[in-house]
Amino acid sequence: MGKSVGNAPAEKKKSIFSGAGSQKIIVLLVVIVLFAFFSIFSANFRRYTTVLSIMDYSYYIALMAIGVTFPLITGGVDLSIGTGLICYSLAGGYLVIHCGWPTWAGMLVSVLFGILIGTLNGALVSLMSLPPFLATLCTCMMTRGLGSICSNNFGISWPTSGTEGSWFRDIFKITIGDTKYPLGFLWVLLLVLLMSFVLNHTKIGRYTIAIGSNKEATILSGINVKFYHIMAYVISGLFAGLASIAYSAVFSTVQPGTGAGFELEAIGGAIIGGVSASGGVGSVTGSLLGVFVICLLKTGLPYIGLQANWQQIITGMVLIGAVMVDILKKKRAEAV
Amino acid sequence: MGDIILTMKDIDKSFPGVHALDHVNFEVKKGEVHALMGENGAGKSTLMKVLTGIYTKDSGSIVYEGKEVEFHNTRDAQDAGIVIVHQELNMLGHLTVAQNIFIGREFKKGIRIDDKKMNEEAEKLFKKLNIDIDPTEMMGNLTVGKQQMCEIAKAISHEAKVIIFDEPSAALTEAEIEELFKIIRDLRKQQLGIVYISHRMDEIKVITDRVTVMRDGTYVGTLITNDCTKDDIINMMVGRVIYEDPKTESSVAKDAPIVLKVENLNAGKMVQDVSFELRKGEILGFSGLMGAGRTETARAIFGADPKTGGTITINGKKVEINSPEDAVKCGIGYLSEDRKRYGIVVQKSVAENSTMATMENFVKGLFINKKAENKAAQDYVDSLATKTPSVDQLVVNLSGGNQQKVVIAKWLIRNCDILIFDEPTRGIDVGAKNEIYKLMNRLAEEGKSIIMISSEMTEILRMSDRIVVMCEGRKTGEIDISEASQEIIMNMATREI
Numbered sequence: 001m002g003k004s005v006g007n008a009p010a011e012k013k014k015s016i017f018s019g020a021g022s023q024k025i026i027v028l029l030v031v032i033v034l035f036a037f038f039s040i041f042s043a044n045f046r047r048y049t050t051v052l053s054i055m056d057y058s059y060y061i062a063l064m065a066i067g068v069t070f071p072l073i074t075g076g077v078d079l080s081i082g083t084g085l086i087c088y089s090l091a092g093g094y095l096v097i098h099c100g101w102p103t104w105a106g107m108l109v110s111v112l113f114g115i116l117i118g119t120l121n122g123a124l125v126s127l128m129s130l131p132p133f134l135a136t137l138c139t140c141m142m143t144r145g146l147g148s149i150c151s152n153n154f155g156i157s158w159p160t161s162g163t164e165g166s167w168f169r170d171i172f173k174i175t176i177g178d179t180k181y182p183l184g185f186l187w188v189l190l191l192v193l194l195m196s197f198v199l200n201h202t203k204i205g206r207y208t209i210a211i212g213s214n215k216e217a218t219i220l221s222g223i224n225v226k227f228y229h230i231m232a233y234v235i236s237g238l239f240a241g242l243a244s245i246a247y248s249a250v251f252s253t254v255q256p257g258t259g260a261g262f263e264l265e266a267i268g269g270a271i272i273g274g275v276s277a278s279g280g281v282g283s284v285t286g287s288l289l290g291v292f293v294i295c296l297l298k299t300g301l302p303y304i305g306l307q308a309n310w311q312q313i314i315t316g317m318v319l320i321g322a323v324m325v326d327i328l329k330k331k332r333a334e335a336v
Numbered sequence: 337m338g339d340i341i342l343t344m345k346d347i348d349k350s351f352p353g354v355h356a357l358d359h360v361n362f363e364v365k366k367g368e369v370h371a372l373m374g375e376n377g378a379g380k381s382t383l384m385k386v387l388t389g390i391y392t393k394d395s396g397s398i399v400y401e402g403k404e405v406e407f408h409n410t411r412d413a414q415d416a417g418i419v420i421v422h423q424e425l426n427m428l429g430h431l432t433v434a435q436n437i438f439i440g441r442e443f444k445k446g447i448r449i450d451d452k453k454m455n456e457e458a459e460k461l462f463k464k465l466n467i468d469i470d471p472t473e474m475m476g477n478l479t480v481g482k483q484q485m486c487e488i489a490k491a492i493s494h495e496a497k498v499i500i501f502d503e504p505s506a507a508l509t510e511a512e513i514e515e516l517f518k519i520i521r522d523l524r525k526q527q528l529g530i531v532y533i534s535h536r537m538d539e540i541k542v543i544t545d546r547v548t549v550m551r552d553g554t555y556v557g558t559l560i561t562n563d564c565t566k567d568d569i570i571n572m573m574v575g576r577v578i579y580e581d582p583k584t585e586s587s588v589a590k591d592a593p594i595v596l597k598v599e600n601l602n603a604g605k606m607v608q609d610v611s612f613e614l615r616k617g618e619i620l621g622f623s624g625l626m627g628a629g630r631t632e633t634a635r636a637i638f639g640a641d642p643k644t645g646g647t648i649t650i651n652g653k654k655v656e657i658n659s660p661e662d663a664v665k666c667g668i669g670y671l672s673e674d675r676k677r678y679g680i681v682v683q684k685s686v687a688e689n690s691t692m693a694t695m696e697n698f699v700k701g702l703f704i705n706k707k708a709e710n711k712a713a714q715d716y717v718d719s720l721a722t723k724t725p726s727v728d729q730l731v732v733n734l735s736g737g738n739q740q741k742v743v744i745a746k747w748l749i750r751n752c753d754i755l756i757f758d759e760p761t762r763g764i765d766v767g768a769k770n771e772i773y774k775l776m777n778r779l780a781e782e783g784k785s786i787i788m789i790s791s792e793m794t795e796i797l798r799m800s801d802r803i804v805v806m807c808e809g810r811k812t813g814e815i816d817i818s819e820a821s822q823e824i825i826m827n828m829a830t831r832e833i
Binding site: 202216223280281 | 411426428430439444447448
């Protein structure tokens, strides 16, 4: 018998890889604590209108976050969703306002445009082997320029409430009697459930995790990695398209040249929600919770006297904390 | 043993500059465990890669179940029933055990993946193999041994008829190896053909029925395991190679001062209680098989990996080395086996690479003194006879041997008296090898002390004054060159501790 090398590595603790669940609970607690904190320290915050405005802000970020969770889990990233969102909204809105297209057709164009850019991202990353950071940085710049071209450099105002074709606003905020209801939250929740199913119970999701876990091994398992790698970016593009509809509905006026930085809120939310910066780990529900941490900070901090600059600094610090947790978990896993 | 299930005949494969397989023959019978042995680089893995479709053979034939076959990728081979359990496990740490086993061929209910059925099927497989693993556990949470069991289960679930184990025991504990052997015996009973690649002589005797030995890409012979001794196998592995002037005696004076003394060095499981001394002007060879812990020892001494114990004494003074920076300050230079990753920056010039470890000597105020830098680099280009049109040439344009000289220059400019050469001639052609050897000899004569890690026996015997042999993270022997031979070293390198 050959002597074995060293001692058996101790059985790794179960929490290391299955920690996604516990992290979700922690993030949920953070959301509750933040909400309670702002409510206690600001009387103005404890209002229904504040909840409504948090919701309004959350839709487009949440939708982007659902989508970008997929490329993040493959170990990549999608930086094009922020400027992309504005671009898709401008393109759709231009057709509605200036070409007399029906609202639904404009919305469809927004979504299809998103899918197109997502496919381009996927092709660059998967087929041309560009680093995801670079590939999507390029499409980020391209969509910024494209958006301005689509709208002739002018801002676009989607149909405002009360005018013809404004029905799509009711998708997100419906007025019944005198009360407004954040109906959009329901759609976001449904989409989160749907994409959770896709991530956990379909081939697309399974192979997204596999690619982020060990791409070589996934290829050796005989899986069409190129296709599934593209699909992760297509999903991200699709949801950027959906986010653009939410944005159009909530903010009505869309300015070309904006949108840079939106992606960071979505990616930040996903990472706070437990997506590993190095791939393989993450959940759609976690990403949604993470987005609410960001939205609460964004909306809540001004109420206790901290303005936008502070909000960015604090969001950044929370992100560092979330990434540190991820790194510590990895180190503990490797230390064995 | 039953009928022949697989015959590889006259397999030939060349890579640019290397004749990796020279008309090799190999066969496997149903219900036998067939060991494939040979030194590092003998061609075992290449042969198995040709079999499983990772490489395409240049000529020869593969007959499997009575039919001539040619696989184009691992999937083809898998579908036909030939599966390889890799040394480096192809596992997906973030998926469960069952998800790993059935990756790429998931059971489905509509578009939904049927994880429940996969768990049940995995459970059945494990029961059949008598393994106790929870199919719903995350793969990354299992020990290496258990992960390997999963790989085997995966292989069997492909209805494999031939399973290739590529050094399966390398990372296993004794108890895990026992379990592995039990499984292998079971598979043998079920009339599977099993190829077992290993360096461990003792395992070969325990588990295999026949042994095929390869050397330098050629087929040496096949023996019945029970009819041969360990020495028979070693002799076949080593062969009668005549090498260029091996050293016959040490060129170091008996009373040469000890420059480096390492005592009870520990660093993880690859470096356990390693002690040795290095004298002034000596070339100390480090021999052993792949994974013996030689590079890890060097990296621990150099401070590149954390130590868990042991002392290092340089010129009689105890030193604390916790980072490569410390090591360099102590006068230790390390020439990595992976030049391109750790040794040089290929897109920079010869001059910039040469002075990289000594930048502070070439800085005047805020600026780099280009003239001084070029002069220093030129001096070493001349003295080491580096072939480069000028010191401004990018290193990427130099040949392997000349790149190695640039790395040597880097450490010499830094005034390092102790040089660790890790596989100094890997990827360097024969002519340039000789030059590197001459250079190393000259450095030793000039009073530099050299640790040379090498997997090439001929290199060890030609260059070393003294040889330290390692096996599985421990020093298993130390021998003066005047008493050394391939057989003795090979015996030490496969020694049971």
